Amino acid sequence: MRLSEIIRVVRTLTWLELDDLTDSIVACMPNANRSNVYRTLCVLALTECHKKRTTSLYI
Numbered sequence: 001m002r003l004s005e006i007i008r009v010v011r012t013l014t015w016l017e018l019d020d021l022t023d024s025i026v027a028c029m030p031n032a033n034r035s036n037v038y039r040t041l042c043v044l045a046l047t048e049c050h051k052k053r054t055t056s057l058y059i
Contacts, residue, residue, distance in 0.1 A: 003032060007040045 006029070011021060018041070022034045041047045 003029060003036065006042065007037055008044050008046065011046050012037045031044075038042065 002028075003025075007021070007025060010016070010024060014021075014024075016024065018034070018038060022032070022037045025037055026033045
């Protein structure tokens with residue numbers, strides 16, 4: 001499984017903040033770092049927090 005797929009799945013299932021997400025990813029893939037995770041989130045358009053997304057849908 002590619003790093004971007006793992007990041008996408010973990011982010012959409014847990015909606016962890018960037019630092020927590022990075023810690024989780026690095027635990028299983030030591031070559032990952034905060035920059036890689038952030039760039040991947042930007043490419044996947046997953047940089048917004050889930051709470052912000054859901055509240056904006058109902059306003």
